[in-house]
Amino acid sequence: MNGKSRSGRSDHVHRPPRALTSLRERLRDSFWFAPTAGLVAAFGLWWGLAELDNAIVAHLKQERAYEELGDLLSFAVDARTIVTTVSAAMMTFIGVVFSISLVAVQMASGQMTPRLVRIFVRSRISKLTLTVFLATFAFSLLVLTSYEGGTDPDPRRVTSVPLLQSLLTLGLVGLSLILFVAYVSATLRLMQVGPVLDHIARESLRALARHSGGPVGEPPIGPAGAQVVYRGRAGVLREVQVARLVRTAQRHGTVLRVLPRTGDFVVPGTPVLSVHGGPAPPARALGRTLFVGVDRALYQDPAFGLRQLSDIALRALSSAVNDPTTAVQCLDRIVQFLSAAVDLPLGPLLHLDRRGEVRLVQDVPGWTDLVDLAFEEIRWCAAGYPQVTRRLLAAFDDLLLLAPEERKAALRRHRALLVEAVERTVPEAADRAFALRPDRQGIR
Secondary structure, eight states: OOOTTOOOOOOOOOOOOOOHHHHHHHHHHHHHHHHHHHHHHHHHHHHHHHHHHHHHHHHHHTTHHHHHHHHHOOOOOOOOHHHHHHHHHHHHHHHHHHHHHHHHHHHHHHHHHHHHHHHHHHHHHHHHHHHHHHHHHHHHHHTTTTSSSSSSTTTTOOOOOOOHHHHHHHHHHHHHHHHHHHHHHHHHHHHHHHHHHHHHHHHHHHHHHSSSSSSSSSOOOOOOSEEEEOSSSSSEEEEEOOOHHHHHHHHOOOOEEEOTTOOOOOOTSSSSEEEESSSSOOOHHHSEEEEEEEEEEEETTHHHHHHHHHHHHHHHSSSTTTTHHHHHHHHHHHHHHHHHHTSSSOOSSEETTTTSEEEEOOOOOOOHHHHHHHHHHHHHHHOOHHHHHHHHHHHHHHHHHHHHHHHHHHHHHHHHHHHHHHHHHHOOOHHHHHHTSOOOTOOO
């Protein structure tokens, strides 16, 4: 398809993803950054509040307000007991909470898909809770070093009263309790099928939106003059640094094409870039433009969302689980995704430079690829489940109403194959008629 929608409106120029957005996505896939930043922030807060506490004590001594200073000392002595208890109990609390949570995640991933762990790793509430817990523990330890010895120090000789530090410690404890309730609620939602499927669908739609809005098609770039071979470690192509590749191609007057799709497994020695219109840019100019990891990521790989939905449906249809209702819920989200993609220009994505010239071609899944990924494996397993076959037929009918004529063939093929599979599998005519009756809820 070209870069116009069915309404005739021209699509805007596709802008490459920003470097900061790419960095943010990689940080979200890590579980260490937020807790580490929280520990650094805890140390900074302690140092700043300690200076303020010392300034308060120095001011009161200068004003000879020993009675007010004595009241502060009395509060600090009482708060010291709480701070000591918090510092002793917080690490145990952290261990118990996250041990239970990891068991819950393990159970949920076993029931649905191992890719579910990725949702836990990227969860904002999980990282915020761990960050606040660790910050509270570290801050309480630091506050204990600010207390002076003795149970009843003399206001005239005291040099430090951790007033603000103690107040912030109490505030962090209260915040930790609130986050604990929110974290348990989020973890329980993670064990439910509906919220998990909704999360996957929303992330998939955002990834699909990043791949839409720009020109697509096969540009007249001619045969490849050279190829760039991959030299890094073997793994899954997670991300393509589009902006840097576009600048490199513009600087050298060439057009680059990314040969593997995002989500493909690449090994050292295989071609990853083809160069059109000139010699290959130097290796240093192409360094760190393709990021490879051990698993797929949704940021530039919208098909990975369909893969996860299909995996959950297949596990639900297995003889060990036998849960066709979960498969129907997966099909609901699959239809949601495909209905959003049905009118989008799909095909090789063209990235342009500032002058509007094609500088990078990136292969992405086409409409037929997405339909096959969504329905092929589920269709093979669905013939014995009338609830699933009825939902599949309703899905095909709904998508056929939305799809343009050139995209209906893939849907009709899967619909016909499903009908053939049911006719082969179900011997009774009445049962076949029931299984082949479209129903958006499967069986009401």
